[in-house]
Amino acid sequence: MSNGNLHQALSQEARPSRASALSASLTLGWRAVLKIKHVPFQLFDVTVFPIMMTVMFTYLFGGALAGSTEAYLQYLLPGIVVQTIVFLTVYTGVGLNTDITKGLFDRFRSLPIWQPAPIVGALLGDLMRYALAALVVMIVGLVLGFRPEAGPVGVILAIALMLVFASAVSWLWIIVGMLVRSPESVMTTSFLLLFPMTFISNIFVDPATMPDWLQTVVAFNPVTHLATASRGLMHGGVATGDVVWVLVASAIITAIFAPIAMRMYYRER
Amino acid sequence: MTPAIETTGLLKTFGKTYAVNGIDLAVDRGAVYGLLGPNGAGKTTTIRMLATLLKPDGGSARVLGHDVVKEAAQVRAKVSLTGQFASVDEDLTGHENLVLVARLLGFSWAAARARAKELLEAFELADAAKRQVRTFSGGMRRRLDIAASLVLTSELLFLDEPTTGLDPRSRNQVWDIVRAIASEGTTVLLTTQYLEEADKLANRLAVIDHGKLIAEGTSRELKRSVGGSTLHVHVAEADRRADAGVLLREIFGDDVHDGSDDGVLAVRVARDELVPRALAALTGAGVAVHEFSLAQPSLDDVFFALTGRPAENQTEEASA
Numbered sequence: 001m002s003n004g005n006l007h008q009a010l011s012q013e014a015r016p017s018r019a020s021a022l023s024a025s026l027t028l029g030w031r032a033v034l035k036i037k038h039v040p041f042q043l044f045d046v047t048v049f050p051i052m053m054t055v056m057f058t059y060l061f062g063g064a065l066a067g068s069t070e071a072y073l074q075y076l077l078p079g080i081v082v083q084t085i086v087f088l089t090v091y092t093g094v095g096l097n098t099d100i101t102k103g104l105f106d107r108f109r110s111l112p113i114w115q116p117a118p119i120v121g122a123l124l125g126d127l128m129r130y131a132l133a134a135l136v137v138m139i140v141g142l143v144l145g146f147r148p149e150a151g152p153v154g155v156i157l158a159i160a161l162m163l164v165f166a167s168a169v170s171w172l173w174i175i176v177g178m179l180v181r182s183p184e185s186v187m188t189t190s191f192l193l194l195f196p197m198t199f200i201s202n203i204f205v206d207p208a209t210m211p212d213w214l215q216t217v218v219a220f221n222p223v224t225h226l227a228t229a230s231r232g233l234m235h236g237g238v239a240t241g242d243v244v245w246v247l248v249a250s251a252i253i254t255a256i257f258a259p260i261a262m263r264m265y266y267r268e269r
Numbered sequence: 270m271t272p273a274i275e276t277t278g279l280l281k282t283f284g285k286t287y288a289v290n291g292i293d294l295a296v297d298r299g300a301v302y303g304l305l306g307p308n309g310a311g312k313t314t315t316i317r318m319l320a321t322l323l324k325p326d327g328g329s330a331r332v333l334g335h336d337v338v339k340e341a342a343q344v345r346a347k348v349s350l351t352g353q354f355a356s357v358d359e360d361l362t363g364h365e366n367l368v369l370v371a372r373l374l375g376f377s378w379a380a381a382r383a384r385a386k387e388l389l390e391a392f393e394l395a396d397a398a399k400r401q402v403r404t405f406s407g408g409m410r411r412r413l414d415i416a417a418s419l420v421l422t423s424e425l426l427f428l429d430e431p432t433t434g435l436d437p438r439s440r441n442q443v444w445d446i447v448r449a450i451a452s453e454g455t456t457v458l459l460t461t462q463y464l465e466e467a468d469k470l471a472n473r474l475a476v477i478d479h480g481k482l483i484a485e486g487t488s489r490e491l492k493r494s495v496g497g498s499t500l501h502v503h504v505a506e507a508d509r510r511a512d513a514g515v516l517l518r519e520i521f522g523d524d525v526h527d528g529s530d531d532g533v534l535a536v537r538v539a540r541d542e543l544v545p546r547a548l549a550a551l552t553g554a555g556v557a558v559h560e561f562s563l564a565q566p567s568l569d570d571v572f573f574a575l576t577g578r579p580a581e582n583q584t585e586e587a588s589a
Binding site: 019 | 317
């Protein structure tokens with residue numbers, strides 16, 4: 001490899017001025033877009049499960065639970081979108097852990113950039129992944145016969161609320177992503193939380209027939225309020241209380257986990 | 270001019286383990302400096318502290334005149350790091366990886382694309398520019414990784430085990446790249462467990478073992494410090510190697526140890542007149558010898574003299 005190109009490429013003198021915090025974060029967000037472009041399977045992977053659930057629950061239990069499959073789909077679908085996005089949050093931790101184990105994280109951190117940029121960029125990319133997954137599940141819902149009465153605006157507002165909640169939960173996975181040894185362990189850990197969190201809620205059934213103690217848990221679960229608020233936003237007649245509950249819960253989760261995550265991130269170095 | 274790297278009593282512990290246990294290092298600018306040691310010796314930990322990725326637990330380190338803890342941002346602006354694993358995004362193409370780094374360093378989109386193209390050509394990766402990195406060979410990946418560290422010409426480049434796991438041809442390519450980088454005036458600090466690599470590339474060497482610096486100097490100085498020359502005996506039949514060892518120990522005492530290649534015994538020779546006696550003894554016992562050579566000590570011998578064990582066949586500790 002004794003070409004003149006090498007020496008010429010190495011004697012690059014131009015030094016651009018430092019990238020701004022926004023530019024660095026957006027560049028790392030762009031990286032997430034490229035990953036979706038090159039590995040579209042990652043979206044397929046995470047949307048197939050909710051679609052399966054939608055089809056199964058609608059046609060198996062829909063008639064029994066809500067009188068007809070159409071009626072049940074109207075109840076179930078907003079909640080399924082919530083479940084999809086909440087499940088997706090774990091990929092924030094998986095992605096971060098993969099970058100750490102592969103050494104890519106060291107590269108980013110050794111660059112003269114705004115230090116939180118790798119985390120912020122990852123979150124930006126995740127938001128897009130959440131939105132895309134929501135879109136896929138919505139389209140399948142529409143094909144199956146879901147009819148949001150509040151129209152596109154309601155659907156967009158509901159998804160926006162979900163994104164707020166999901167970014168808050170993502171902080172938890174950033175912490176897990178920095179703690180455990182492998183991306184697989186992030187996944188395993190996540191199931192311990194995400195399954196109860198989404199199933200012990202009102203996503204699938206009205207909690208009215210559950211035992212009292214379980215109803216208390218369900219009523220406290222922010223996912224329940226997110227599902228109720230999303231139904232309200234998509235079909236009209238939203239309860240402000242549920243939206244506020246979700247926003248406050250997101251704020252609390254972020255206020256607790258974001259500082260811990262950032263402290264761990266800085267301590268790494 | 271301030272030295273490129275200056276550390277005093279550098280210390281890093283992980284739990285009860287002293288990964289780096291008081292290392293004093295002085296590296297001049299414009300040289301290739303080698304940190305040599307087995308797996309788990311503390312090489313990577315040292316580099317990570319110098320590149321501001323880990324905070325030292327004690328001692329101090331200045332890189333290009335800046336304290337690695339208090340002036341981490343200034344250090345980061347002047348150095349670049351190629352980690353132990355090829356730290357490139359496997360899902361992205363070669364071109365995209367370099368554009369990503371260039372954008373993070375403040376290049377405009379157009380300038381970033383131009384720089385990526387220039388580096389891909391210089392590193393003979395132009396044909397693979399549009400392929401995802403996961404399809405790259407180990408050598409290609411390593412070259413891309415080094416290219417990503419050279420998007421901006423830095424004053425100091427850290428290369429952590431740049432050739433571990435590469436085939437001989439790729440290793441030679443990386444060596445050529447390192448030499449080219451150094452000839453452009455960039456100081457290179459490289460770690461390696463290959464003595465041959467340190468010998469060929471580095472102007473000066475530090476030998477590290479168990480988190481401590483056990484020797485420092487040019488490779489010539491290190492070899493001289495061992496004293497005497499080294500006899501290498503390549504036994505033709507593997508099952509006679511033990512016999513050969515016994516015979517040689519009768520003559521040379523404890524200075525006999527296993528060489529880095531299979532079937533080779535290395536002997537530190539204090540008095541050259543013992544060598545003919547060794548040959549006679551082997552012939553007398555009917556031990557056939559492939560090769561019998563007397564040479565200046567290699568870095569293998571240096572390592573043995575310093576640590577009392579061969580450099581290869583170390584226990585595979587995870588180098589944190």
